[in-house]
Amino acid sequence: MSSTRTTETNGAEPTYKRRRTQRSPSPQYKLDDDDTYEPYISVAQRKQAKLAKLTSWGAGSDKDKANKLKEEEEERQDEEREEERRKERARKERTLLMEAQEVHERKAVEDSKKTETEKAEEHDAEILAAIASRRKLASDLELAQGVQYTEPVKTSWRPPRFIRERTSEQHRRLREKYHIIVEGDDIPPPIENFTDMKVPEPLIKFLKSKRITKPTPIQLQGIPTAFAGRDMIGIAFTGSGKTLAFCLPLVMVALEEESKLPFVRGEGPVGVVLCPSRELATQTYENVLQWTASIAKEGKYPQLNTLLCIGGISMNDQSHVMNKGLHIVVATPGRLIDMLEKKRFTFDHCKYLCMDEADRMIDLGFEDDVRNIMSFFKHQRQTLLFSATMPRKIQDFAQLSLVKPILVNVGRAGAANLDVLQVVEYVKQEAKMVYLLECLQKTPPPVIIFSENKNEVDDIQEYLLLKGVEAVAIHGSKTQEERQYAIKSFKSGAKDVMVASSVASKGLDFNDIQHVIIFSMPKEIEDYVHQIGRTGRSGKTGIATTFVNMNTPEQTLLDLKYLLMEAGQKVPPFLTSIEDPRAAQGGSLTGCPVCGGLGHGISNCPKLEDTQRRQMASHRVSDDRGGY
Numbered sequence: 001m002s003s004t005r006t007t008e009t010n011g012a013e014p015t016y017k018r019r020r021t022q023r024s025p026s027p028q029y030k031l032d033d034d035d036t037y038e039p040y041i042s043v044a045q046r047k048q049a050k051l052a053k054l055t056s057w058g059a060g061s062d063k064d065k066a067n068k069l070k071e072e073e074e075e076r077q078d079e080e081r082e083e084e085r086r087k088e089r090a091r092k093e094r095t096l097l098m099e100a101q102e103v104h105e106r107k108a109v110e111d112s113k114k115t116e117t118e119k120a121e122e123h124d125a126e127i128l129a130a131i132a133s134r135r136k137l138a139s140d141l142e143l144a145q146g147v148q149y150t151e152p153v154k155t156s157w158r159p160p161r162f163i164r165e166r167t168s169e170q171h172r173r174l175r176e177k178y179h180i181i182v183e184g185d186d187i188p189p190p191i192e193n194f195t196d197m198k199v200p201e202p203l204i205k206f207l208k209s210k211r212i213t214k215p216t217p218i219q220l221q222g223i224p225t226a227f228a229g230r231d232m233i234g235i236a237f238t239g240s241g242k243t244l245a246f247c248l249p250l251v252m253v254a255l256e257e258e259s260k261l262p263f264v265r266g267e268g269p270v271g272v273v274l275c276p277s278r279e280l281a282t283q284t285y286e287n288v289l290q291w292t293a294s295i296a297k298e299g300k301y302p303q304l305n306t307l308l309c310i311g312g313i314s315m316n317d318q319s320h321v322m323n324k325g326l327h328i329v330v331a332t333p334g335r336l337i338d339m340l341e342k343k344r345f346t347f348d349h350c351k352y353l354c355m356d357e358a359d360r361m362i363d364l365g366f367e368d369d370v371r372n373i374m375s376f377f378k379h380q381r382q383t384l385l386f387s388a389t390m391p392r393k394i395q396d397f398a399q400l401s402l403v404k405p406i407l408v409n410v411g412r413a414g415a416a417n418l419d420v421l422q423v424v425e426y427v428k429q430e431a432k433m434v435y436l437l438e439c440l441q442k443t444p445p446p447v448i449i450f451s452e453n454k455n456e457v458d459d460i461q462e463y464l465l466l467k468g469v470e471a472v473a474i475h476g477s478k479t480q481e482e483r484q485y486a487i488k489s490f491k492s493g494a495k496d497v498m499v500a501s502s503v504a505s506k507g508l509d510f511n512d513i514q515h516v517i518i519f520s521m522p523k524e525i526e527d528y529v530h531q532i533g534r535t536g537r538s539g540k541t542g543i544a545t546t547f548v549n550m551n552t553p554e555q556t557l558l559d560l561k562y563l564l565m566e567a568g569q570k571v572p573p574f575l576t577s578i579e580d581p582r583a584a585q586g587g588s589l590t591g592c593p594v595c596g597g598l599g600h601g602i603s604n605c606p607k608l609e610d611t612q613r614r615q616m617a618s619h620r621v622s623d624d625r626g627g628y
């Protein structure tokens with residue numbers, strides 16, 4: 001369409017004006033552009049023109065014309081409605097923007113009133129919320145199908161009548177006496193002896209022969225909880241007897257099942273214990289073997305079969321177990337998945353899953369393996385998680401995955417065992433080796449020396465051998481045979497000293513360790529708690545000597561300082577003098593929810609940093625792989 005010009009005189013100078021059509025907006029234009037200008041013509045006008053054209057051609061019937069008119073009217077109405085909607089959207093956006101501005105201004109005013117500590121706490125909560133969005137621990141199938149169990153597993157076990165008749169106040173007082181803290185609904189009562197728990201007589205006799213006469217606090221609340229079929233999280237300090245607390249209920253479930261209908265080849269297991277390391281799995285397996293053998297010894301109870309399922313060993317060596325019905329499996333995740341995938345046994349009748357050192361398992365990145373293992377279960381299972389250190393973040397995450405869980409806590413999660421005398425010494429890096437020899441004189445053997453570094457472990461062993469000390473070494477780069485040899489010869493007393501990286505720190509139970517020497521202080525305080533926990537076990541006392549120097553991060557020293565204070569230990573002057581920036585702000589000193597350390601918040605947690613670094617590295621690896 002071309003532009004049209006009219007000349008209006010009005011007695012004044014002639015001006016050029018566009019011929020305005022009705023309802024058209026006032027266009028801005030330059031006179032120079034007039035040749036190419038196309039004036040705005042409204043939709044209504046365009047339709048009128050079209051209609052006029054149609055009429056003038058005289059084409060089509062009256063009915064066609066009426067239909068066309070109707071269509072056009074509808075189009076017009078659509079456009080009007082669209083215009084209305086657009087205006088409404090714009091109005092809402094304006095309102096939202098104003099509201100956001102108001103909120104922002106209000107927050108700025110509130111923030112200006114907050115103390116630095118409150119701001120730091122808020123910041124920590126934000127980080128925690130950001131990292132808390134993990135998938136719950138359940139099999140992918142359960143997650144996909146939305147399978148959710150709401151009631152705990154039912155068992156036939158009941159506490160004796162006289163205990164059932166006790167009031168909840170009596171239960172509370174008993175728990176208080178043993179410093180047991182519980183959380184959850186319908187918590188079974190604490191029971192102070194194995195007979196009242198209805199443990200088979202031959203096992204009670206056997207335990208007595210091992211000087212286990214009375215349940216420890218975690219056992220007296222944890223065993224009834226597990227016997228009652230309840231999912232639970234059990235937290236108690238190192239060396240407090242957690243292994244018996246979670247294995248005994250499994251043995252009882254297996255006994256009951258075997259008594260009902262004996263297992264034949266290809267059937268079972270009834271339950272599985274998952275451990276984060278081969279050494280820990282082997283130790284637990286050996287305990288279970290002893291307990292089940294003692295039960296069957298007098299012939300009153302059936303023999304139970306237990307399988308050790310870990311990497312680095314030949315499963316053919318246990319074919320005699322595989323050829324019979326299988327009751328209990330003690331495993332590390334990788335080998336267990338392998339066996340399940342190869343259908344060497346199934347979890348069709350498996351109803352009990354326990355994770356020892358559960359936080360370690362999650363820290364080590366076994367989360368997906370655990371979900372994978374869970375996908376082999378065909379029915380509801382009873383799930384138990386145990387550890388000496390279970391930071392709040394992992395407890396919360398784990399609770400999501402359990403059915404009406406009960407938390408049984410003896411002491412603060414991550415607190416040191418009070419039976420360990422903790423000595424922290426400032427030793428210059430270059431003086432450490434020589435001082436180590438002197439330190440070894442403090443107590444008679446056996447002694448464990450921990451170092452964070454594999455090469456250092458080898459160096460220390462070599463130095464000690466040169467000095468005539470009978471020492472073995474264990475770390476992740478040693479072969480399975482070397483690791484087994486080290487543990488066996490140290491346990492049997494053939495060797496006086498074991499030098500170890502953190503492999504040996506969690507869960508391993510060596511007889512009567514007198515002294516733990518921490519040659520290089522681990523960055524994470526949880527590791528320190530596990531390392532010193534190799535001594536002072538089952539009610540005995542022990543010493544832990546830790547070397548620190550200027551290479552030890554201040555953050556770690558602060559965690560150590562608070563841990564010593566909490567345990568009522570002597571704090572050396574070089575630790576006392578370290579100031580906590582948070583204390584200066586007058587904040588409350590609660591444990592870091594990620595690692596339980598008392599000397600820092602989540603925003604500067606070394607464990608979180610480490611985890612994130614590892615996750616980024618693994619993402620990079622998978623990105624790289626994805627590229628090919």
Ligand SMILES: Nc1ncnc2c1ncn2[C@@H]1O[C@H](COP(=O)(O)OP(=O)(O)OP(=O)(O)O)[C@@H](O)[C@H]1O
Binds near residue numbers: 212219533
């Ligand atoms: N009721 C008991 N009375 C005396 N000793 C016990 C009792 N229960 C277990 N023990 C002994 O205590 C020692 C430590 O037990 P266990 O290895 O189960 O501790 P733990 O709590 O699992 O420690 P960690 O956290 O280091 O793994 C073992 O030698 C065990 O035989």
